[in-house]
Structure formats: structure tokens, C-alpha cells
Amino acid sequence: MSTAARVPSVIIRKNQAWLYLDWRGIVDYRDLLFVLVRRDFIARYKQTILGPAWFVLNPLITTLVYSLVFSSVLGVSTAGVPPVLFYLSGLLSWSYFSNLVSTAGTTFISNVNLFGKVYFPRMVVPFALVLSNMISFGIQLLTFLAVLACLVVQGRFQVHAGGLAIALLLTPLYLVHIALLGLGVGLLLSALTAKYRDFQYLVPFVVNLWMYASPVIYPVSHIPKRFAWLVILNPMAPIVENMRSLFLGTPPMDTWLMALSIGESFAVCIVGVLVFQRTARTFIDFI
Numbered sequence: 001m002s003t004a005a006r007v008p009s010v011i012i013r014k015n016q017a018w019l020y021l022d023w024r025g026i027v028d029y030r031d032l033l034f035v036l037v038r039r040d041f042i043a044r045y046k047q048t049i050l051g052p053a054w055f056v057l058n059p060l061i062t063t064l065v066y067s068l069v070f071s072s073v074l075g076v077s078t079a080g081v082p083p084v085l086f087y088l089s090g091l092l093s094w095s096y097f098s099n100l101v102s103t104a105g106t107t108f109i110s111n112v113n114l115f116g117k118v119y120f121p122r123m124v125v126p127f128a129l130v131l132s133n134m135i136s137f138g139i140q141l142l143t144f145l146a147v148l149a150c151l152v153v154q155g156r157f158q159v160h161a162g163g164l165a166i167a168l169l170l171t172p173l174y175l176v177h178i179a180l181l182g183l184g185v186g187l188l189l190s191a192l193t194a195k196y197r198d199f200q201y202l203v204p205f206v207v208n209l210w211m212y213a214s215p216v217i218y219p220v221s222h223i224p225k226r227f228a229w230l231v232i233l234n235p236m237a238p239i240v241e242n243m244r245s246l247f248l249g250t251p252p253m254d255t256w257l258m259a260l261s262i263g264e265s266f267a268v269c270i271v272g273v274l275v276f277q278r279t280a281r282t283f284i285d286f287i
Contacts, residue, residue, distance in 0.1 A: 025121040036128035079219040090216035104186025108194040167246035181265035187272030191279040235261040
């Protein structure tokens with residue numbers, strides 16, 4: 001056979017090493033990544049009357065309920081900050097984390113039809129959830145800033161322009177921190193739900209329980225000393241409290257607790273990615 005008649009062949013085979021992460025493949029499938037981001041963002045409130053307005057109304061309604069129940073009725077302290085700002089700032093970081101955990105935790109179950117039809121790096125789907133939830137975070141951040149501006153204009157709260165600028169500059173770092181933790185937890189849960197469907201019903205319960213263990217509806221200073229170990233073990237506690245401190249000037253948590261939270265988030269993310277990769281190799285056979 002002549003050289004001109006030779007037809008080049010390409011052999012497609014998957015990498016069998018579950019420690020291998022196809023970063024190049026994720027970059028090559030960036031178009032699919034953006035399509036999935038758009039799908040996840042639009043589908044959240046699709047076929048609703050108010051549509052995207054729910055991205056603003058949801059945190060506002062939750063904040064009003066917390067203000068009524070925890071501040072007005074139960075008298076829970078808000079560290080000298082107006083309850084609306086206190087709860088909105090707490091929900092700012094918590095909502096991104098909880099949404100990411102809840103959506104990424106069902107990656108295999110929610111996308112089984114897609115995974116079973118065509119090959120692409122499976123990590124594209126969780127990465128799309130990270131980005132789509134960042135859009136929701138951005139909308140919620142704008143909502144918080146609008147409420148903050150209203151209270152400042154009314155003279156009910158004071159904020160320094162320099163401190164606010166620093167808070168906005170540091171927000172992306174906090175966002176990456178939350179993304180690492182939320183992605184890691186979500187990937188671990190997705191691997192469990194792929195084999196044991198019971199976990200998909202436990203995820204909302206675990207997320208709600210985790211919220212009450214985090215200083216979202218109360219300042220960390222009100223946690224009794226006998227439960228201080230919960231703060232140390234909870235990587236979301238320093239994130240919520242220090243992010244609130246950035247914007248509102250409340251007392252921050254110790255630096256070493258934040259450093260511990262960063263270390264825990266990296267560890268959880270690495271373990272989550274490895275477990276997800278291992279499950280992705282064979283999950284289609286038993287799901």
C-alpha cells in the first residue's frame with residue numbers, strides 16, 4: 001500500500017488510573033462547560049412566573065423570616081448589626097456553599113442520561129455547577145450591597161468606603177475557598193448517591209444541620225465554650241464569620257482557624273475529586 005493511500009487512525013480509550021484528572025480534556029470541552037453553566041442557571045427557576053427575580057427574592061424572604069423568628073421572637077443577638085444585614089451577610093457565603101453541595105451531590109443521578117450517551121470528562125459537570133452557582137452568588141452579593149446602601153443612606157448603619165473596597169477585593173478569594181470546600185463535599189456525596197440512593201434524601205438534612213452548626217443566624221461569640229470544638233472542626237464557621245466581618249466590621253475569628261479551614265477545604269476537595277474519579281469509571285454499570 002502506498003503512503004498516499006494510508007488512512008490515519010485514532011484509537012479512543014479511557015485512562016484507567018483513577019488518580020488521573022484530565023485537565024486538558026476539561027479545557028478542550030470548555031464549550032460544553034459553558035453550555036452546562038447556562039443550562040444549570042436557567043433551569044433553576046424555569047417555568048416560574050417571576051423567573052430570575054427569585055434569585056433576589058429567595059435570600060430576601062429567608063432574611064425576613066430569620067429576622068422575625070430569631071431576632072424579634074427569640075431575641076438572638078446580631079452583634080449590634082441590623083438583623084437584615086446580619087442574616088443577609090451570613091446567607092451570602094452559606095447559600096453558595098449549600099447550593100453547590102446540593103447540586104454537585106447528585107451529579108451522577110441527575111446526568112445519567114447524558115453520561116450514558118456520549119464521552120466527555122465527567123468533571124466538566126461539577127465544574128459547571130461551581131460556575132453557575134457563582135452567578136447566583138453575584139446576584140445575591142448585589143442584593144446585599146443594595147440593602148447595605150439603603151441602610152447607610154437612612155443613617156441606620158455606618159460603613160467605611162475603604163473597608164468596603166477591601167471586602168470586595170477579598171471576596172473572590174473567599175469564593176474560591178468556598179468553592180473548594182463545596183465541590184469536595186459535593187463530589188463525595190455524588191459518589192455515595194451513585195451507589196446508595198438513600199444519601200440523596202439525607203443531603204438536605206445534612207446541609208440544614210450543618211447550617212445550624214455554623215454562625216449564619218447567630219454570632220460565633222454566642223457559642224458556649226463546651227461546643228468550641230464544633231467551630232474548630234467546621235470549616236464553614238470561619239468563612240461565614242470572617243466574610244461578615246469584612247463587610248460589617250463585626251469581630252473576626254482567629255487567623256489560625258481560617259488557616260485550618262483552608263487546609264481542611266483543600267484536603268476535602270482533593271479527596272472528593274479522587275473518589276469522584278474512581279466512581280466515574282464504573283458508575284454507569286450499576287446506576
